[in-house]
Amino acid sequence: MALSIEEKFDLIMRNTQEVITVPELKKLLETKEKPAVYIGTAVTGRPHVGYFVWGIKLGDFLKAGFKVKVLLADLHGALDNTPWPLLEKRYEYYSLVIRGMLKGIGADLSNFEIVKGSDFQLKKEYVLDLLKLSTFTSINDAKRAASDVVKFGDNPKLSGLIYPLMQALDEVYLNVDVQYGGLDQRKILVFARENLPMVGHKPRVEFMTPLIPSLTASGKMSSSDPNSKIDLIDGVEEIKKKLNKAFCPEKETTENGVLAFMKYVVMVRKQDTKKEFVVERPAKFGGNVSYKSYEELEKDYSEGKLHPMDLKTALAKEIDSMLEPIRKEFKGKEKLIQEAYPQK
Amino acid sequence: MALSIEEKFDLIMRNTQEVITVPELKKLLETKEKPAVYIGTAVTGRPHVGYFVWGIKLGDFLKAGFKVKVLLADLHGALDNTPWPLLEKRYEYYSLVIRGMLKGIGADLSNFEIVKGSDFQLKKEYVLDLLKLSTFTSINDAKRAASDVVKFGDNPKLSGLIYPLMQALDEVYLNVDVQYGGLDQRKILVFARENLPMVGHKPRVEFMTPLIPSLTASGKMSSSDPNSKIDLIDGVEEIKKKLNKAFCPEKETTENGVLAFMKYVVMVRKQDTKKEFVVERPAKFGGNVSYKSYEELEKDYSEGKLHPMDLKTALAKEIDSMLEPIRKEFKGKEKLIQEAYPQK
Numbered sequence: 001m002a003l004s005i006e007e008k009f010d011l012i013m014r015n016t017q018e019v020i021t022v023p024e025l026k027k028l029l030e031t032k033e034k035p036a037v038y039i040g041t042a043v044t045g046r047p048h049v050g051y052f053v054w055g056i057k058l059g060d061f062l063k064a065g066f067k068v069k070v071l072l073a074d075l076h077g078a079l080d081n082t083p084w085p086l087l088e089k090r091y092e093y094y095s096l097v098i099r100g101m102l103k104g105i106g107a108d109l110s111n112f113e114i115v116k117g118s119d120f121q122l123k124k125e126y127v128l129d130l131l132k133l134s135t136f137t138s139i140n141d142a143k144r145a146a147s148d149v150v151k152f153g154d155n156p157k158l159s160g161l162i163y164p165l166m167q168a169l170d171e172v173y174l175n176v177d178v179q180y181g182g183l184d185q186r187k188i189l190v191f192a193r194e195n196l197p198m199v200g201h202k203p204r205v206e207f208m209t210p211l212i213p214s215l216t217a218s219g220k221m222s223s224s225d226p227n228s229k230i231d232l233i234d235g236v237e238e239i240k241k242k243l244n245k246a247f248c249p250e251k252e253t254t255e256n257g258v259l260a261f262m263k264y265v266v267m268v269r270k271q272d273t274k275k276e277f278v279v280e281r282p283a284k285f286g287g288n289v290s291y292k293s294y295e296e297l298e299k300d301y302s303e304g305k306l307h308p309m310d311l312k313t314a315l316a317k318e319i320d321s322m323l324e325p326i327r328k329e330f331k332g333k334e335k336l337i338q339e340a341y342p343q344k
Numbered sequence: 345m346a347l348s349i350e351e352k353f354d355l356i357m358r359n360t361q362e363v364i365t366v367p368e369l370k371k372l373l374e375t376k377e378k379p380a381v382y383i384g385t386a387v388t389g390r391p392h393v394g395y396f397v398w399g400i401k402l403g404d405f406l407k408a409g410f411k412v413k414v415l416l417a418d419l420h421g422a423l424d425n426t427p428w429p430l431l432e433k434r435y436e437y438y439s440l441v442i443r444g445m446l447k448g449i450g451a452d453l454s455n456f457e458i459v460k461g462s463d464f465q466l467k468k469e470y471v472l473d474l475l476k477l478s479t480f481t482s483i484n485d486a487k488r489a490a491s492d493v494v495k496f497g498d499n500p501k502l503s504g505l506i507y508p509l510m511q512a513l514d515e516v517y518l519n520v521d522v523q524y525g526g527l528d529q530r531k532i533l534v535f536a537r538e539n540l541p542m543v544g545h546k547p548r549v550e551f552m553t554p555l556i557p558s559l560t561a562s563g564k565m566s567s568s569d570p571n572s573k574i575d576l577i578d579g580v581e582e583i584k585k586k587l588n589k590a591f592c593p594e595k596e597t598t599e600n601g602v603l604a605f606m607k608y609v610v611m612v613r614k615q616d617t618k619k620e621f622v623v624e625r626p627a628k629f630g631g632n633v634s635y636k637s638y639e640e641l642e643k644d645y646s647e648g649k650l651h652p653m654d655l656k657t658a659l660a661k662e663i664d665s666m667l668e669p670i671r672k673e674f675k676g677k678e679k680l681i682q683e684a685y686p687q688k
Contacts (some may be wrong), residue, residue, distance in 0.1 A: 078479055138502070156482065
């Protein structure tokens with residue numbers, strides 16, 4: 001049951017924030033049987049359930065007939081403060097949990113590939129292009145491009161300026177038609193588009209999904225506490241504990257990380273698998289209720305017919321089942337987490 | 345007639361401005377039969393007679409038993425504004441004239457080698473070290489290190505910040521014990537010394553000769569006009585013409601580019617070859633006079649016994665004979681100069 005070009009387009013575009021440019025994306029779908037897309041993630045902190053937002057979108061790309069590559073950018077991790085000696089173990093860890101995540105989504109992985117940054121970013125042609133690009137890029141432009149992504153700190157390092165140039169070149173050397181990233185990547189994606197032609201490469205389609213509030217943010221204005229995030233290898237008790245602390249005000253549907261996760265992850269999966277999201281409640285609280293779409297759920301929530309605690313309880317079960325394939329993947333490799341993230 | 349360690353040391357140290365550190369240099373001479381030294385020159389503008397200052401010093405190193413490498417830094421040329429398409433031709437041109445220059449000095453070239461930057465600077469290990477170094481180097485430190493060497497201009501490019509890091513790593517990958525440069529290189533040399541240990545490499549001895557006033561500067565405060573410089577392939581008429589315009593005030597021995605060239609180049613060669621510098625004059629102007637050492641010449645000059653015009657005439661002949669081997673090397677390859685430096 002091959003999808004039509006329109007169906008492919010609609011699938012890719014759902015929950016999408018911005019595409020540079022939409023006409024180019026359409027033309028790509030019309031002219032190329034199997035286009036290629038990549039998303040890169042620098043190996044830095046521990047992957048958390050927020051990764052499912054792009055995992056789900058990669059599922060859309062796969063269904064739309066794309067070749068999908070996840071770049072595990074080990075060198076970018078180091079350029080953004082991951083200690084060099086931990087790089088390899090973090091790469092191994094990312095590789096494991098991200099593969100598990102995509103399995104968990106139920107994606108057909110025959111057109112999926114994980115690529116390690118240092119496997120191609122140290123090649124002669126790549127480095128020559130990097131140096132070339134550096135002669136056309138002002139220090140200011142490099143800094144601006146990196147500003148939403150790199151943690152520069154008080155004494156910004158040169159590595160942070162090299163970061164966006166390498167990300168631009170990754171599009172070329174991964175041989176993709178589309179780069180996909182969260183909206184925080186926008187400046188780098190635009191940099192890539194504007195500057196690749198300076199070194200003789202064609203610009204690619206830049207594709208962005210929105211940034212959503214953290215699932216487990218403890219309050220609107222609070223900076224995200226890394227320890228509060230639901231880890232991809234957390235067990236059900238940790239999931240419950242962390243979700244319980246999540247900021248999820250009654251009836252409030254914007255700036256609500258729990259609802260956002262429902263919208264961008266859980267309900268997308270439910271719809272795609274033609275299942276319903278079931279909230280189990282004692283009869284005295286209204287009894288069980290189930291939802292076919294996010295819109296139905298949001299409506300009930302905004303009207304106070306669905307209580308945050310009931311939603312959280314149901315979501316915890318959902319996340320637990322999503323993480324099961326990852327924990328399975330991780331079985332027998334528990335030492336890796338200590339090696340990649342040694343306790344101080 | 346092998347030199348003693350003291351003789352080697354004295355030879356290397358003549359006309360030298362600064363060594364970081366002298367005890368390390370002494371220890372090197374004491375412990376290593378054939379130490380290695382390199383000087384790098386980015387392939388940018390046309391090499392001129394000022395290059396003889398370091399050419400002469402390389403001769404000293406060769407006589408002192410060093411392995412001597414000249415790095416023709418093509419990539420550094422591009423990082424400092426040489427257009428990428430001209431890089432290869434400029435490299436060829438530099439290679440030709442610099443080899444000719446060292447032949448002209450009469451150096452024994454059996455321990456001499458020209459190395460092309462891009463032949464090793466794009467190798468995996470080098471690039472990995474470059475990225476590592478960039479994570480330890482602040483943007484400010486990189487900019488400071490490069491400030492006396494790179495032409496940053498109004499809109500500084502990222503390439504100029506990468507420049508000093510690569511120069512530091514060149515010491516390692518050229519496998520040398522000493523880096524030699526003009527005093528303008530000081531900040532980069534100190535950067536290398538301080539930062540190589542951050543990426544696991546030992547610091548090298550940094551060796552500097554003074555910056556001397558341009559031979560053909562047209563006045564004390566004037567910025568040097570590139571067209572006024574004596575080119576390594578100039579003929580005798582051009583040499584005379586350019587020397588005639590050189591700023592060389594009577595009796596004035598400091599800030600005098602003509603005298604500086606006599607001191608650092610011509611009289612060193614004369615002493616080494618046990619020849620005299622002969623100034624031919626009509627009898628009415630005092631007749632011929634000849635000098636065994638720079639000190640003798642400077643004394644006469646400061647006392648008005650040697651007139652600038654007579655000095656210039658004699659120097660023109662001297663330079664003409666120094667350039668003869670270079671012109672010979674260049675014979676039949678005249679097209680190269682147009683390809684490397686196309687007229688606008």
